[in-house]
């Protein structure tokens with residue numbers, strides 16, 4: 526990706542699609558609609574109503590499919606948050622509460638929790654199951670992003 530390219534990413538607050546200059550991704554871009562910071566390095570909730578914007582965006586989308594009753598999910602959510610920060614300019618980090626979003630759990634074929642998957646422009650690049658320590662998640666993610674312009 527060159528400095529003159531623009532990319533479309535979804536706002537983590539109002540979920541509107543925003544077009545920004547790729548070169549300005551590290552300059553705290555804000556949402557044109559709600560003025561929220563577009564790049565925060567924090568996971569945000571995905572629902573049937575907002576997932577399309579982030580799926581179709583020009584930045585890889587990582588999703589943590591979880592549930593409140595799932596112990597390993599609680600454990601992994603801290604790891605997920607921790608690793609989301611250093612990857613803030615390379616991927617979006619979404620979370621799907623599979624109890625509140627059964628339609629999404631079904632649409633993405635989630636059979637075990639937590640499931641972590643990486644999508645780029647709607648295509649699934651990688652998927653793994655079960656909690657893992659930060660270093661392992663970090664390496665897995667590096668590998669998953671390897672074929673994207675965000676490698």
Ligand SMILES: [Zn+2]
Nearest residue numbers: 536539556559
């Ligand atoms: Zn917004």
